[in-house]
Amino acid sequence: MTTPVIKGVSYCLAHTPGLVRYGSKPHREIQTDPLVLDKILNGLRSFDEAVAYLPNQVFIGNLRPHLLNQYERPWTTVPHADAERFSPWGEILPEEEFYGWLKLADVFNLVSFEAQFLAEQVKPKLALHPLMMANDMEKIGSGVSLVEIEEKVATGYALPLYVNKSQLIGAFEAGHEEDESLSAHTLLENLSNKATGIVAMRHALRSFDVQAENIQYVLGCDEEAVGDRYQRGGGNMAKSIAEHAGCMNASGADVKSFCCAPTHAVNIAGSLVQAGLYKDIVVIGGGSTAKLGMKFAGNLSKNMPIIEDQMGAIAILIGADDGKSPALRLDAVGKHDIAAGSSAQAIYEALVINPLERLGKKMTDIDKYAVELHNPDATEPNGNGNVPRGNYRTLAAMAVKRNEIERSEMKRFEEERGLPGFSPTQGHIASAIPFLGHARDMIMKQEIENAMFIGKGSLFLGKMTTLSDGMSFLIEKNKGVNPDD
Amino acid sequence: MDQVVQEEVKKAAEVYGKENLLVVLGSPDEDSAEIFAETVTAGDPTYAGPLAGIALDIPVYHILEDEMKAAIPLDVYDDQIGLMELSLDKEEICEVMKNVREGTSSF
Numbered sequence: 014m015t016t017p018v019i020k021g022v023s024y025c026l027a028h029t030p031g032l033v034r035y036g037s038k039p040h041r042e043i044q045t046d047p048l049v050l051d052k053i054l055n056g057l058r059s060f061d062e063a064v065a066y067l068p069n070q071v072f073i074g075n076l077r078p079h080l081l082n083q084y085e086r087p088w089t090t091v092p093h094a095d096a097e098r099f100s101p102w103g104e105i106l107p108e109e110e111f112y113g114w115l116k117l118a119d120v121f122n123l124v125s126f127e128a129q130f131l132a133e134q135v136k137p138k139l140a141l142h143p144l145m146m147a148n149d150m151e152k153i154g155s156g157v158s159l160v161e162i163e164e165k166v167a168t169g170y171a172l173p174l175y176v177n178k179s180q181l182i183g184a185f186e187a188g189h190e191e192d193e194s195l196s197a198h199t200l201l202e203n204l205s206n207k208a209t210g211i212v213a214m215r216h217a218l219r220s221f222d223v224q225a226e227n228i229q230y231v232l233g234c235d236e237e238a239v240g241d242r243y244q245r246g247g248g249n250m251a252k253s254i255a256e257h258a259g260c261m262n263a264s265g266a267d268v269k270s271f272c273c274a275p276t277h278a279v280n281i282a283g284s285l286v287q288a289g290l291y292k293d294i295v296v297i298g299g300g301s302t303a304k305l306g307m308k309f310a311g312n313l314s315k316n317m318p319i320i321e322d323q324m325g326a327i328a329i330l331i332g333a334d335d336g337k338s339p340a341l342r343l344d345a346v347g348k349h350d351i352a353a354g355s356s357a358q359a360i361y362e363a364l365v366i367n368p369l370e371r372l373g374k375k376m377t378d379i380d381k382y383a384v385e386l387h388n389p390d391a392t393e394p395n396g397n398g399n400v401p402r403g404n405y406r407t408l409a410a411m412a413v414k415r416n417e418i419e420r421s422e423m424k425r426f427e428e429e430r431g432l433p434g435f436s437p438t439q440g441h442i443a444s445a446i447p448f449l450g451h452a453r454d455m456i457m458k459q460e461i462e463n464a465m466f467i468g469k470g471s472l473f474l475g476k477m478t479t480l481s482d483g484m485s486f487l488i489e490k491n492k493g494v495n496p497d498d
Numbered sequence: 499m500d501q502v503v504q505e506e507v508k509k510a511a512e513v514y515g516k517e518n519l520l521v522v523l524g525s526p527d528e529d530s531a532e533i534f535a536e537t538v539t540a541g542d543p544t545y546a547g548p549l550a551g552i553a554l555d556i557p558v559y560h561i562l563e564d565e566m567k568a569a570i571p572l573d574v575y576d577d578q579i580g581l582m583e584l585s586l587d588k589e590e591i592c593e594v595m596k597n598v599r600e601g602t603s604s605f
Contacts, residue, residue, distance in 0.1 A: 358581040398527050403585075410584035420584070 017283035018338035019488055020293070020330040021221025022450035024073050024103040025213045026437065027111040027205075027300055028064075030057040030322045031175040035201060036305030053309060054178045058089075058318035060107045065092035068388050068435035072325065074100040074450050081433040087390045089317050099143075102220045102450055105323075106212060108176055109134040110142065112183065116153045118208040118257060123186050123200055124174070125165060128156035130182040144215040146259065172197040194238070194245040202302045203250070206237045209326035210254040210299030217295065217328035218258060222335070229291040231255040231265030232282055234274035234298045236440050251297050260295070272385070272444040273470030274298070275327070276484040279446075282331040283341040283486070293332040298446075300324025301439050308438065311395030320391055325442040329449060339456045339488040345372050347467070349483035361411050364467050364485040372487075376412045379430065379487070380461035383448035384408070385469060386436040404467075405431035444468040449488075456490050463489035499537045504547035507538055511554050521558040522566060524582075528590040531560050535598040536605050543605040560595045562588045 033039055033053055042049045063069060067088045070076045075097055084091045098105050106114070113135040115124055126135070136153060139145060165171040165184035174183035185204075188195030210233075218225045233251030240247030251265035268278040275298055282294040301324060309319045331341065347364040354360075369376065384404035392400055408431075409423040418426055436443035445466040452464040470482040499507075510519060521538045525531040533543060535558045542549040559566050562583055567575055597603045 356578045356581070357585075358577065361581070396530055396533060398530060403526050406585035407581055410581045413584055414581065423585075 014287060015289065015333040017286040017331055017341045017343065018334050018491060019341060019449065019453050020223055020332045020335065020338045021217050022102065022330070022453055023213050023217035023220060023328045024100070024447070024450055025106065025209060025216060025326045026063070026069055026072060026104075027106040027108075027114075027209050027212070027324045027326070028060050028322060029108050029111055029205075029302075029305065029324060030319075031108055031178075032201075032205070032302050033057065033306040033309070033319060033322050035172065035198065035302055036307060036309075036321070037303045039306040039309055040198075052313060053306065053319065056309065056313050056319045057178065057322055058320075060105075062092065062318065063323060064098050064105050065094075065096040066320070067091060067093050068390065069105055069323075070096050070100075071435040072437070072447060073103040073105060074454075077455075078432045078435055078448065078451060081435060087315070087317055087394075089320065089390060103213065103216050106209075107138075110138050111208065112174070112176075113139045113153055114208040114212055115204060117149055118204055118211055121188065123188060123197075123204065124183060125162060125186070126156045126174075126183040127159050127162055127181075130176070131156040134176070144212065144219060146215075170197060172201060189241065192242045194240055194242050199238075203237050203239050205302045205324060206235055206299035207250060207253050207257075208299070209324050210235070210250065210297050210328075211257045213299065213326035213328040214254055214258040214260075214295060214297050217330050218260075221330055223293055223330050223332065225259035226262055227293050228255065228260040228263045228295055230282075230285060230294045231260060231263050232278040232294060232296045233265065233267035234278040234296055234441055235267070236269075236271060236274070236301060237299075250299065251295075254297050254299065255295070263295075270482050270484075271470030271472055271474065272441050273468040273482045273484055274441050275329075275444060275446045276466060276468030276486060279329060279331065279341065279466075280343070280346050280484060280486055282329075283343050286331060286333055287343055293330065296329040296331060297327070298441050299326045300442070304439050308391050308395035308397070311393075312391070315394040317390070317394065320388065321438055323437055325437045325439040325447075327442060327446055329446070334491070334494075336493055337457065337491050339453050340491050342372070342487045342489060345369070345487040347483070347485035349469075349481070351480065355481060357407050358411070360469070360481075360483055361407060364469075364483045365408065365411065365465065366415070368485060368487065375417050376408070376415065377417050377426075379463055379465045381432065381448070381452060381455075381464040382408055382430050383432060383445040383452070383464060383466045385444050386432060386434045386447045387438055387443050388434045388436060391438050392434075399434065401432060401434040402427070444470070445485075452488060456488065463487060499534045499542070499547065499549075501547045504537060504542060504549045507554070507556070508548050508552070511556065516554050516556050519556045521556050523558065523560045523595075525560065525591070526582075526586060528587060528594045531591050532594040532598060532603055532605075534558075535560075535595055536603055539598055540601075540603075540605065558595070558598065560591050562586060563592050563595060
């Protein structure tokens with residue numbers, strides 16, 4: 014029986030200020046009061062500002078999370094002088110390039126871009142992109158005239174796409190005139206998820222020691238509902254993405270559990286590897302346009318730029334033991350059972366204490382805990398508090414109740430074993446997983462021995478149950494015994 | 499306090515009479531506790547929801563306040579709330595709740 018290991022993790026951001034207006038919250042507010050659009054457009058930031066934003070540099074992997082604590086908040090006021098668009102495992106995509114990837118992902122000709130825009134602002138940049146594959150530029154095509162775009166928009170079944178706040182450069186058409194599940198707005202959500210997922214998956218397969226053709230299975234963990242009127246949510250975004258990443262020997266499926274899906278997917282992937290069914294699996298989660306600008310009013314009320322102007326995407330490579338990558342301990346999986354109860358205590362008993370007790374470990378034996386890592390620059394101005402800090406205080410309180418630490422040591426517990434929030438508010442993306450890449454790297458560089466990941470999901474939002482969900486996993490240093498030796 | 503919750507509180511006051519209601523908050527910090535408490539007493543201070551300009555004056559307490567703790571069996575309280583009592587800033591939260599009830603909040 015092989016041990017599953019984390020062979021690599023990639024993180025990408027797509028900076029899409031032009032799509033903020035199509036986020037669920039801005040979209041509804043603009044419909045109620047069209048003047049909101051101007052406020053939003055005036056609150057957007059440039060690509061350079063997005064790259065220099067410290068939490069973004071942490072998210073893609075260029076800066077360790079704890080370094081954020083050295084800077085004044087809000088972090089929008091302290092741009093990083095040495096910011097890079099690329100990291101060893103990912104990148105921040107500018108909007109023009111994102112639109113190129115969107116077209117690349119579009120196999121049903123849903124989106125059309127203006128010819129000059131493609132020729133001058135998209136294709137020359139993407140031609141230099143390290144992830145471009147043969148035939149990619151052909152798939153992007155040469156575009157249509159502005160008149161054609163305007164005609165499509167005028168039908169009422171296409172969404173106009175913009176750059177530079179209000180420059181019309183494209184149209185996104187509905188897949189069916191009467192089908193809400195295939196409306197232009199819904200398909201834009203789905204195709205944006207696919208496009209960002211492709212970028213993340215290609216980065217993972219390029220950056221780590223795994224070949225695309227050896228991937229046997231892909232597991233999606235996003236929150237989009239792919240399907241038409243007869244099977245909304247039918248899914249398999251994972252396979253749609255893998256097709257564009259050269260994983261020609263893979264099939265796949267999606268795992269759904271709101272924000273908790275990535276932790277489920279990691280444990281399922283690890284189980285499939287440990288069972289010997291597959292050797293290499295990708296867990297993939299693309300970005301979500303629905304959450305763009307979700308808390309824009311909070312940012313604007315504090316005279317900050319709207320930081321929810323970007324989508325996040327993750328790709329996690331899970332494979333059979335290679336003798337070096339951190340091991341996934343399937344004997345320490347935590348899950349929030351239906352009967353467990355919904356108090357904070359019950360949730361952390363299920364997700365943290367039970368798995369640690371199985372291993373005979375204490376809370377203080379874990380070097381780092383990853384919880385919901387929402388960026389407080391987005392949540393605090395909106396009155397939602399500092400989400401990770403609240404979670405770490407609860408964990409520290411748990412350690413006090415178990416007599417592992419004194420009450421006076423709670424702050425130190427939080428500082429040593431916790432993390433600042435740096436993830437974009439992208440639902441499934443923010444839940445513990447943003448730290449996995451750093452944790453892998455830190456374990457391999459002997460900075461820490463282990464890390465626990467605690468995902469939680471708000472199932473009640475779908476009005477089918479009042480339950481919430483949670484799942485956790487533990488990774489630790491590889492013992493260094495290569496089964497092939 | 500979002501619009502849906504404000505609407506529910508408003509409805510409950512209409513159906514049951516505000517003199518028969520008590521609002522118990524579980525907000526995680528003093529800022530949100532204050533704004534929620536203010537909303538059900540003097541009205542929505544952000545003027546965005548159904549309780550904008552409507553002073554319901556419903557008695558409001560936070561679950562961490564001693565008045566609430568005294569009304570709940572100790573073992574149940576410890577089981578359900580014990581952890582939050584340790585991890586949240588109880589003193590600050592209780593202070594703002596008292597101020598709202600006495601009409602001396604920051605709004």
